[in-house]
Amino acid sequence: MKTMLRAIGVMVGGGAMAATMASRVASAADQDTQVVEITAERFSFTPSEIRVKAGSRVEIRLRSEDTAHGFRIKGTDIDVELAKRGRGVKTITFEPQTGRYTFECSQLCGAGHEFMRGVIIAE
Amino acid sequence: MLHSSTVENYLKAIYAGVASLPPGQRLVPMGQLASAVGVAPGTATTMVKTLADSGLVEYEPYAGVALTAAGQKLAALVLRRHRLIELFLVRMMGYSWDEVHDEAEQLEHAVSERLIDRIDEMLGRPETDPHGDPIPNAEGLVKQQDSQTLLTCPLDRIVIVTRVIDQDRDFLRFIEQHHLKPGEAIEVEARDAAADSVRVRGRNDQRITIGTRAASKLLVHVARALLLLLLAWPAFAQTAPSQPRPTQRTSLSGYMDFHYNNPEFGDATVDFHRFVLLVTHSFSDRIRFVGELEVEHALVEGLEEKGELELEQAYVDFLLTRGFNVRAGMMLMPLGIINERHEPPVYYGVERPFIDTVVIPSTWFEAGAGVHGEVGRGWRYRAFVTAPLDASEFSADEGIREGRQQGAEANVSSAAVTGRFEYVGVRGLTLGASGWSGRSGFQFRPRFNVPVSIAEADARFSRRGLELRGQFAQVWIDNAGLLNDALALRAGVNPNIARAIRGFSLESGQRVISNARLGEVGAFLRYENFDTQFRMPSGYVPLREFDRDAWVIGANYWPDPDVAIKMDYSIVGSQSSVVRAPNSFNVGLGWWF
Numbered sequence: 001m002k003t004m005l006r007a008i009g010v011m012v013g014g015g016a017m018a019a020t021m022a023s024r025v026a027s028a029a030d031q032d033t034q035v036v037e038i039t040a041e042r043f044s045f046t047p048s049e050i051r052v053k054a055g056s057r058v059e060i061r062l063r064s065e066d067t068a069h070g071f072r073i074k075g076t077d078i079d080v081e082l083a084k085r086g087r088g089v090k091t092i093t094f095e096p097q098t099g100r101y102t103f104e105c106s107q108l109c110g111a112g113h114e115f116m117r118g119v120i121i122a123e
Numbered sequence: 124m125l126h127s128s129t130v131e132n133y134l135k136a137i138y139a140g141v142a143s144l145p146p147g148q149r150l151v152p153m154g155q156l157a158s159a160v161g162v163a164p165g166t167a168t169t170m171v172k173t174l175a176d177s178g179l180v181e182y183e184p185y186a187g188v189a190l191t192a193a194g195q196k197l198a199a200l201v202l203r204r205h206r207l208i209e210l211f212l213v214r215m216m217g218y219s220w221d222e223v224h225d226e227a228e229q230l231e232h233a234v235s236e237r238l239i240d241r242i243d244e245m246l247g248r249p250e251t252d253p254h255g256d257p258i259p260n261a262e263g264l265v266k267q268q269d270s271q272t273l274l275t276c277p278l279d280r281i282v283i284v285t286r287v288i289d290q291d292r293d294f295l296r297f298i299e300q301h302h303l304k305p306g307e308a309i310e311v312e313a314r315d316a317a318a319d320s321v322r323v324r325g326r327n328d329q330r331i332t333i334g335t336r337a338a339s340k341l342l343v344h345v346a347r348a349l350l351l352l353l354l355a356w357p358a359f360a361q362t363a364p365s366q367p368r369p370t371q372r373t374s375l376s377g378y379m380d381f382h383y384n385n386p387e388f389g390d391a392t393v394d395f396h397r398f399v400l401l402v403t404h405s406f407s408d409r410i411r412f413v414g415e416l417e418v419e420h421a422l423v424e425g426l427e428e429k430g431e432l433e434l435e436q437a438y439v440d441f442l443l444t445r446g447f448n449v450r451a452g453m454m455l456m457p458l459g460i461i462n463e464r465h466e467p468p469v470y471y472g473v474e475r476p477f478i479d480t481v482v483i484p485s486t487w488f489e490a491g492a493g494v495h496g497e498v499g500r501g502w503r504y505r506a507f508v509t510a511p512l513d514a515s516e517f518s519a520d521e522g523i524r525e526g527r528q529q530g531a532e533a534n535v536s537s538a539a540v541t542g543r544f545e546y547v548g549v550r551g552l553t554l555g556a557s558g559w560s561g562r563s564g565f566q567f568r569p570r571f572n573v574p575v576s577i578a579e580a581d582a583r584f585s586r587r588g589l590e591l592r593g594q595f596a597q598v599w600i601d602n603a604g605l606l607n608d609a610l611a612l613r614a615g616v617n618p619n620i621a622r623a624i625r626g627f628s629l630e631s632g633q634r635v636i637s638n639a640r641l642g643e644v645g646a647f648l649r650y651e652n653f654d655t656q657f658r659m660p661s662g663y664v665p666l667r668e669f670d671r672d673a674w675v676i677g678a679n680y681w682p683d684p685d686v687a688i689k690m691d692y693s694i695v696g697s698q699s700s701v702v703r704a705p706n707s708f709n710v711g712l713g714w715w716f
């Protein structure tokens with residue numbers, strides 16, 4: 001029983017530490033460029049709602065947590081492929097005008113592929 | 124009493140002038156009126172004084188003019204004639220909408236009320252003309268429209284064009300050319316104040332940027348949920364039949380799960396546990412199908428207890444907005460982590476966790492319908508109405524598992540509701556809570572109610588190779604005593620079904636090797652505690668053998684992120700000193716594409 005409680009304690013403690021680390025979301029760089037990190041995982045992008053400053057230069061760093069995905073911002077020419085987990089980060093830049101830009105997975109990744117969507121809100 | 128066309132034109136101009144006045148102002152300036160009817164101010168003043176003597180207008184020198192009730196009714200009836208004539212010319216005579224205004228200007232003074240009433244009847248008593256302008260009724264009353272312009276409507280929401288308030292020919296042609304006529308469904312994607320422009324997404328995802336002046340002349344209203352559903356339907360999807368439909372596509376994917384199991388008190392077996400093919404098809408950008416056909420244990424043969432062929436998913440999604448979508452068909456119940464997300468490469472361990480087998484009976488799928496969506500920074504929801512469980516199939520060791528109706532001529536004399544909320548706003552973290560509630564006693568005669576409720580909460584965190592999972596679930600079966608009595612009468616044996624089933628699990632995994640060329644290796648440890656007789660009905664004693672726990676330790680090797688070779692050792696214990704649960708050594712191979 002003691003062993004079991006110790007194991008549970010280790011797991012819960014580890015989870016709490018990891019959650020604290022996760023709360024520090026990276027989205028800052030130099031003054032002119034806003035950096036946003038997006039993680040793709042079947043079947044969602046995280047974060048899926050991103051607010052940026054209209055007219056500024058936005059650097060988007062894309063990473064997959066599983067298989068290969070695509071990243072397309074509708075209404076723009078941006079459409080890139082994301083390598084599978086552990087095979088690199090894709091970086092793109094984007095200068096949005098005021099408005100909402102829907103992004104989606106552009107490479108078939110499974111049954112929920114059609115639901116991988118998000119929105120960039122430029123204000 | 125018949126009035127001259129000049130009188131009618133003045134009344135009409137004052138009527139339109141009043142509508143354009145800012146709030147708090149009620150008199151149309153004489154200069155504005157003179158300009159509208161195309162005469163000198165002095166001429167307009169003379170005419171207005173005559174109209175005032177007739178009781179049609181109220182005139183205040185140096186201030187302006189307004190309509191009396193009689194004048195307002197007369198002006199509205201002129202507009203009624205004008206707008207019905209426009210619609211008649213478009214619908215019945217084949218005129219285009221940009222050429223009817225001038226014709227109607229002439230005819231509105233010439234036609235009788237009797238003819239206008241016949242036209243109104245023939246057209247089906249329409250409420251608007253081809254430009255979306257409201258048509259007053261025979262009493263001169265106008266139905267108020269609750270509209271916004273493209274400058275004020277919400278962004279990124281589907282809105283329906285209701286009215287174009289400029290009838291300049293070139294402007295109307297422009298509107299038609301870009302599919303912005305009344306009735307079209309569009310979205311305003313962006314407004315750029317610096318450039319005085321508005322970007323609109325219209326039919327077939329075509330985008331157009333228009334000036335703010337043009338945008339101010341297009342009135343819209345936000346589409347309601349039911350209308351959005353209709354718009355998603357092919358008959359309403361505004362794709363001309365002759366145009367290509369580039370968004371139509373069909374794709375195939377699937378996953379497989381192959382196991383070697385060596386239990387402590389039995390012979391080892393190899394089992395092609397799951398072979399699953401998924402077909403998805405996009406009818407359009409807004410209507411999509413997902414189908415999943417699964418063969419379990421490889422062989423489906425007659426009535427023998429071998430494999431199973433299951434239609435696990437077959438639903439159509441009507442994708443309306445990010446926050447609100449409709450789904451109908453055969454759907455996975457949105458309970459817990461594994462039931463919706465059980466492809467082998469995404470979890471540790473050869474077999475699925477016990478809590479996702481004996482407490483949440485995954486894979487649990489039922490026929491039904493519901494809604495789902497995502498709002499804000501990662502708040503997701505799903506809510507479905509489905510067929511209920513069949514309580515006559517519940518058991519002591521497997522709980523509610525065999526009660527799933529699985530869409531096979533499922534009894535829906537009562538409906539079950541299920542839903543899930545998730546937060547995925549922090550990278551790597553998923554927090555979820557789900558529930559299910561339904562009445563499950565429909566098989567018994569006389570019928571009695573067996574309400575079943577399930578509550579579940581889970582958390583999943585994954586970052587830099589670390590993966591942590593935790594899950595808790597509890598099932599409540601009301602009237603379990605009555606259920607046991609009824610089943611004992613039927614089968615001769617009391618099934619000893621509990622009134623509460625409970626379980627939880629905690630898991631920690633870490634990828635210890637990660638190499639782009641050689642693949643990844645991860646090790647994990649999971650603890651589970653589950654009891655299918657957690658609480659018994661009055662007069663029943665729980666059997667200790669069903670109060671179980673399990674430690675599972677093992678490793679996954681991913682030569683590719685979509686292929687997993689798994690190995691684990693499962694130590695299962697129970698509170699019974701008589702009945703021992705078997706430990707087992709398991710190896711698995713799974714892949715997903």
